[in-house]
Structures are given as C-alpha cells and as structure tokens.
Amino acid sequence: EAPGTEQELTDGFHLVIDALKLNGINTIYNVPGIPITDLGRMAQAAGIRVISFRHEQNAGYAAGIAGFLTKKPGVCLTVSAPGFLNGLTALAHATTNCYPMILISGSSEREIVDLQQGDYEEMDQLAIAKPLCKAAYRVLHAQDIGIGLARAIRAAVSGRPGGVYLDLPAKLFGQVMNADAGEKSLVKVIDAAPAQIPSPASVKRALDVLKGAKRPLIILGKGAAYAQADEEIKTFVEKSGVPFLPMSMAKGLLPDTHPQCAGAARSTVLKESDVVMLIGARLNWLLSHGKGKTWGEAPKKFIQVDIEPREMDSNVEIVAPVVGDIGSVVSAFNQAMGAGWTAPPAEWTKAVSTKREENVAKMAPKLMNNKSPMDYHGALGVLKNVIKEHPDAILVNEGANTLDLARGVIDMYKPRKRLDVGTWGVMGIGMGQAIAAALETGNPVLAVEGDSAFGFSGMEVETICRYNLPICVVIFNNDGIYRGTDVNSANSDPATTVFVKGARYDKMMEAFGGVGVNASSPDELKRAVNEAMKSGKPTLINAVIDPAAGSESGRIGNLNPQSVLQKK
Numbered sequence: 001e002a003p004g005t006e007q008e009l010t011d012g013f014h015l016v017i018d019a020l021k022l023n024g025i026n027t028i029y030n031v032p033g034i035p036i037t038d039l040g041r042m043a044q045a046a047g048i049r050v051i052s053f054r055h056e057q058n059a060g061y062a063a064g065i066a067g068f069l070t071k072k073p074g075v076c077l078t079v080s081a082p083g084f085l086n087g088l089t090a091l092a093h094a095t096t097n098c099y100p101m102i103l104i105s106g107s108s109e110r111e112i113v114d115l116q117q118g119d120y121e122e123m124d125q126l127a128i129a130k131p132l133c134k135a136a137y138r139v140l141h142a143q144d145i146g147i148g149l150a151r152a153i154r155a156a157v158s159g160r161p162g163g164v165y166l167d168l169p170a171k172l173f174g175q176v177m178n179a180d181a182g183e184k185s186l187v188k189v190i191d192a193a194p195a196q197i198p199s200p201a202s203v204k205r206a207l208d209v210l211k212g213a214k215r216p217l218i219i220l221g222k223g224a225a226y227a228q229a230d231e232e233i234k235t236f237v238e239k240s241g242v243p244f245l246p247m248s249m250a251k252g253l254l255p256d257t258h259p260q261c262a263g264a265a266r267s268t269v270l271k272e273s274d275v276v277m278l279i280g281a282r283l284n285w286l287l288s289h290g291k292g293k294t295w296g297e298a299p300k301k302f303i304q305v306d307i308e309p310r311e312m313d314s315n316v317e318i319v320a321p322v323v324g325d326i327g328s329v330v331s332a333f334n335q336a337m338g339a340g341w342t343a344p345p346a347e348w349t350k351a352v353s354t355k356r357e358e359n360v361a362k363m364a365p366k367l368m369n370n371k372s373p374m375d376y377h378g379a380l381g382v383l384k385n386v387i388k389e390h391p392d393a394i395l396v397n398e399g400a401n402t403l404d405l406a407r408g409v410i411d412m413y414k415p416r417k418r419l420d421v422g423t424w425g426v427m428g429i430g431m432g433q434a435i436a437a438a439l440e441t442g443n444p445v446l447a448v449e450g451d452s453a454f455g456f457s458g459m460e461v462e463t464i465c466r467y468n469l470p471i472c473v474v475i476f477n478n479d480g481i482y483r484g485t486d487v488n489s490a491n492s493d494p495a496t497t498v499f500v501k502g503a504r505y506d507k508m509m510e511a512f513g514g515v516g517v518n519a520s521s522p523d524e525l526k527r528a529v530n531e532a533m534k535s536g537k538p539t540l541i542n543a544v545i546d547p548a549a550g551s552e553s554g555r556i557g558n559l560n561p562q563s564v565l566q567k568k
C-alpha cells in the first residue's frame with residue numbers, strides 16, 4: 001500500500017463496544033481484570049456507563065434486576081474462570097427468575113484449554129455455563145462479534161426471558177479488521193421480543209371459565225410486573241371485579257391498598273376460590289404447586305396466562321391455557337369482555353374484604369409498638385410509613401424473617417418497586433439489586449436487609465459510596481441467622497447461627513464516607529430513614545432487633561428436614 005492510503009482498522013474491543021451501543025445497551029456491571037480490564041476502560045471512554053463492583057456475583061445480580069426493570073438485557077462483564085463462576089450464580093438466578101441478562105466473560109485460549117495444557121485460568125466456560133442458562137454462545141472471530149451479540153440479545157429477551165452466556169476469548173479482543181467491514185458486520189436487533197398474540201379461542205375459553213366462577217381469584221406474578229402492561233392489567237382487574245393476589249414482586253402493580261387486593265387474606269382466597277387465573281406467576285413451591293392443604297378441599301379450576309407454553313400443566317391441570325405475552329393477552333381480555341361483564345357474586349368479594357380488614361386490624365397495633373430493642377413489627381411499622389410517603393422509592397428486601405414479615409407489612413403502591421429474593425429465595429441479592437435499581441431508575445432505594453443476608457454483598461457499600469447512590473440500607477440486626485440466641489453446648493465455639501453480638505454495621509458505611517446510624521428504637525429508626533430519604537446520601541442504619549425475635553427460617557421453616565433421631 002502506498003503511504004497515506006493505509007486502511008482504517010478496528011478490533012475486537014471496539015466491535016464489542018460498538019455492537020453494545022448500536023443495540024442501546026448503555027450500562028455494564030463489571031469487575032475488572034484479565035482479559036477484560038481494557039474493554040471496561042474503553043467502553044467507559046466510549047460513553048457506556050461501566051459500574052465496577054467488588055465481587056462478580058453482585059455485579060451479576062445487578063445486571064439481572066436491571067433486565068427485570070428495563071426489559072433490556074442487563075450486561076455483566078467478568079474475567080475468566082473464577083470471575084466467570086462468581087457471575088454464573090447470578091446468571092442461573094436470572095434464568096430461574098425469567099430476567100433477561102447477558103453474562104460476558106473473557107476466557108483463555110481455546111487451543112490450550114481444549115488440550116488441557118494448563119492455561120492461565122483455564123476452564124471450558126461455555127460448557128459449564130450451558131446447563132445453567134437459556135443459551136450460551138462463543139465468538140472466535142472479530143467479524144462474528146456483531147452476530148454473536150445479536151443472538152445473545154434476542155435469546156435473552158424473546159419468549160420467556162432469561163440469562164445468556166457470551167464467551168469472548170482473550171485473543172478475540174486484539175483481532176484486527178477493516179473498520180468499514182467491521183461496521184457492516186454489526187447487527188441491530190429489530191423487534192427483539194416480538195409480541196406473542198394469544199389465539200382468540202384461548203382468550204374466549206379463559207373468559208368463559210372466569211365468567212362461570214362463583215369465587216374467582218386472579219394471581220399476579222412477577223411476569224406481569226415485567227411485562228410493563230400496567231394500565232391494561234389495572235383495567236382488566238378492575239373491570240373483572242375479581243379479587244387479586246400479588247406475588248411478592250408483583251406487589252404494587254395495583255396498590256396493596258386497592259379494594260380488590262386480597263394480599264391480607266391470602267390463605268382464605270387460596271383455600272376457598274373455585275377459579276384461579278394466574279397471570280405471569282408459576283405454580284411452583286411458592287404457591288405450593290397448586291395443590292395440598294394450602295389450596296383447600298374445594299375443586300379448583302386454573303386459568304394460566306404465560307408466554308411459555310411448557311409452563312402449562314407443569315404442576316396441575318390448566319383448564320384454560322392462554323399462551324402469549326401478557327400485554328397482548330390482557331388487552332385481548334379487555335376487548336373481549338366488552339361492556340357487559342358481571343362482577344363476581346358479592347357474597348365472595350364481601351367475604352374476602354371482611355377477612356382482609358380483620359387481618360389488617362389485627363396487625364395494626366403490633367406495628368405501632370415502640371419497644372427497644374425493636375421487634376420486627378415495631379421496626380417494619382416505621383418502614384411501612386416511609387414507603388407510603390415515598391411510593392416511588394424502590395424497596396429491596398432479603399433475609400428470612402426480615403423478608404417474610406416485610407413482604408406482608410410494607411404496602412407497595414406502584415409497579416416494579418419491590419425487588420426481592422425471587423424464585424430461589426436466594427440470600428445475597430441485596431446490594432447488587434439496590435445499586436442497579438438506583439442507577440436504572442434514578443429513584444431512591446430502601447434496602448431492608450437481615451444481618452445475615454446483608455453479609456453476602458456487604459462489601460458493595462463501598463460501591464454505593466463510590467457512585468454516591470441514593471441508597472438507604474437498613475440492617476435488621478438480631479445478632480444472627482433466624483435468631484441471635486443459639487448456644488453451642490459442645491465447646492466454646494459460637495453456635496452455627498450466631499454472629500458477633502452488638503455488631504455495628506453502620507461503621508462499615510462510615511468507613512467509605514457514607515452516613516452510618518445506630519438505631520435502637522422505632523423513633524430513632526424513623527428519624528434516620530427520613531433523613532436518608534431527604535438527603536439522598538448513601539446511608540446504612542444498624543437497626544438493633546431483639547436477638548430473641550424471629551423464627552427459624554421465617555415462614556418456610558417447614559422446608560427444613562427434621563432428624564428423627566435428634567429431638568429438638
């Protein structure tokens with residue numbers, strides 16, 4: 001080539017970044033290291049928001065919940081083998097919860113890995129990721145980066161959303177190609193999650209079954225929250241007049257204070273309903289698989305709305321399956337119902353609201369106690385009011401008792417404002433989800449955490465301070481797991497479920513320049529949380545909870561296997 005005519009070049013680094021930007025992916029949740037440190041730097045220089053975490057699992061949980069909140073795949077970027085494995089837990093979690101997410105990990109040289117010659121961080125990452133996610137791809141040539149990312153995006157968001165693994169070997173980043181050809185190789189994904197229109201026959205069948213019900217119930221799941229069809233869902237529920245029960249992350253689709261909300265009458269409606277319409281909720285363990293004691297004696301018919309055909313009949317017979325995306329299905333319901341829909345028998349709706357009012361009244365005085373150290377209800381009464389006054393705030397919630405009790409006590413008013421442990425009931429989502437929630441929405445975040453749950457992601461308080469995020473973490477500190485009172489009778493080691501007594505988690509936040517507060521009464525807690533909501537400063541409140549408060553495994557103690565030999 002003559003001097004001055006040398007062609008412009010691009011490389012793997014730039015193609016990955018250009019492909020992400022072309023597809024509107026403007027945030028990456030990452031932990032830097034070989035071989036992706038420069039990718040993160042260059043992505044940041046190119047205008048992508050690159051958020052660096054202290055551990056890949058937390059970056060991964062951030063990416064997953066970003067996917068849930070935005071309907072775009074959340075991207076997590078990690079180093080090879082150990083970093084990849086740390087991120088993989090979150091990828092599996094995203095897949096289980098139907099959150100769209102892409103885990104991009106750098107990997108070692110194929111030639112060496114495949115001959116098992118002991119490369120730096122050698123691992124066949126693609127093979128390991130495959131069973132734990134919805135799809136897994138590897139890109140070996142720079143000219144395939146565009147198509148590789150397009151496949152990953154489409155796989156993550158279309159149909160039932162889930163996690164996708166994208167393997168990028170170290171060598172790929174340095175590969176050079178002609179810049180024009182590079183640009184042409186990129187793919188902008190058109191209509192990544194096409195509408196899935198339900199068949200008219202399935203819509204009619206479902207409405208006929210609902211119409212014939214004497215004691216109907218609608219259960220809204222997090223798929224309904226994900227769908228972002230908030231207005232259609234509200235119209236449908238109100239038009240139907242049917243009591244609705246929100247699963248935990250569907251709380252706020254309609255306010256928990258809505259007259260049709262049966263949240264506070266859960267056991268009654270599950271037992272006594274005769275027709276149950278599931279909208280974006282699975283009949284998994286969280287709903288006792290649709291059978292057994294929880295569901296009572298009366299024969300029950302299930303209608304199910306889901307994008308995934310194979311979800312139908314997974315646990316019990318579904319008499320009216322409606323396969324489609326929730327926005328399309330619920331719009332079709334609204335149209336087909338027309339103006340002449342008759343509300344369910346007043347006897348039923350009255351019974352549900354009476355039960356609900358009874359239960360709310362029973363709870364009310366517990367929430368107003370001013371005990372010190374606090375019990376769960378005294379502390380939660382305060383936080384219930386905080387969310388009432390700040391309905392746009394996002395509530396992140398994990399723990400055992402802290403989760404189960406907060407879910408019941410704290411009313412939600414708007415969709416996608418409650419982010420919790422999801423389908424696995426996993427501990428560790430806290431700080432990752434809080435960070436992504438703050439970044440993706442710009443809203444204040446209140447993270448209500450058991451002391452044990454917090455420990456899984458606690459180091460990310462540094463990340464919260466570094467990015468100066470409006471996150472208020474409240475730690476329900478009862479000195480341990482379930483309770484802080486267990487005693488080891490065999491030797492001087494602490495019991496397996498207890499932590500350092502009187503620990504001061506608030507000091508962790510202070511170490512990084514945030515606000516730390518120790519609160520030992522509901523009044524102190526109230527003052528500190530209100531101040532945090534007002535200032536928007538990173539805040540951690542150590543809420544001192546009576547170590548004797550709390551029960552084994554919260555509400556799911558029945559899942560613990562029991563030894564027949566050792567009586568408790």
Ligand code: ADP
Binds near residue numbers: 160222248281284286
């Ligand atoms: P929950 O735990 O709240 O009951 P699940 O995660 O068990 O919720 O169920 C969510 C369901 O929603 C999944 O079966 C998933 O296939 C479905 N889903 C997710 N997004 C959509 C959508 N846009 N349209 C229809 N169904 C969806």
Ligand code: MG
Binds near residue numbers: 479
């Ligand atoms: Mg605890």
